[in-house]
Amino acid sequence: MSQRLNNDIFLRLKKSGFRMTAERRQLINLITTSPGHFNAEKLLGLARDRRLPISRATVYRVLPLLKQIGVIQQSLIREGQAHFELSWEQEHHDHLVCQSCNRIVEFTNSEIEALQEKIAKKYRFSLTGHVMELHGICEDCRIKSDASFSRARN
Numbered sequence: 728m729s730q731r732l733n734n735d736i737f738l739r740l741k742k743s744g745f746r747m748t749a750e751r752r753q754l755i756n757l758i759t760t761s762p763g764h765f766n767a768e769k770l771l772g773l774a775r776d777r778r779l780p781i782s783r784a785t786v787y788r789v790l791p792l793l794k795q796i797g798v799i800q801q802s803l804i805r806e807g808q809a810h811f812e813l814s815w816e817q818e819h820h821d822h823l824v825c826q827s828c829n830r831i832v833e834f835t836n837s838e839i840e841a842l843q844e845k846i847a848k849k850y851r852f853s854l855t856g857h858v859m860e861l862h863g864i865c866e867d868c869r870i871k872s873d874a875s876f877s878r879a880r881n
Contacts, residue, residue, distance in 0.1 A: 732759050736798050736815060743796050753779050754789055755798075764802055764810045764831065801858055821859035827868035 736755055737747050745751075757773055758765070765773075767786045774781040790811065793799045800814035802822065821839070823832040839859070847854045864872070 732815065736793075739796050739798070740792070743792075745792055750781055750785050751789055754781050754785060755793070757781070758793070758799065758813060759815075764812050766808045766810045768808070800856065802860075804858075804860065821861070823861050823863065823865075825865040825868055826862050827864050827872070830865050830867075832865075 733756055741747055757770060761773055767790060770786050771783060798815045799811040801809050802812045818835060820833045820835045823834065843857060
């Protein structure tokens with residue numbers, strides 16, 4: 728699966744006029760084999776851990792290219808930094824983020840998607856994408872917090 732995915736991405740990059748260097752191939756392989764959300768610094772750390780010769784400049788140059796051709800999408804803003812995830816052949820989804828433990832829950836909701844289209848139409852916008860990130864406190868953190876509060880009161 729991963730090799731076919733990588734080959735499809737390489738072909739898309741080539742058709743878009745981008746050169747396929749060894750460094751770009753390694754970066755794309757890193758992205759397609761690393762689960763979850765990532766930012767540029769996380770990719771650089773993973774590359775360093777795996778002893779891959781991927782430069783900071785390449786990461787920062789290639790991420791926008793991959794976003795532009797639909798390989799990755801910006802999914803979250805965490806601590807002022809854009810985080811991405813693989814979007815190639817993936818269903819669109821949104822995120823719930825716990826402000827206490829940073830747990831991320833991915834969800835899809837056709838009613839929300841339809842409402843966004845309706846709003847865009849009302850304001851004569853043609854949507855090209857969106858990022859929805861809802862913040863709150865997950866149930867586990869609420870339970871821990873309630874238990875701590877109860878112990879403190881006694």
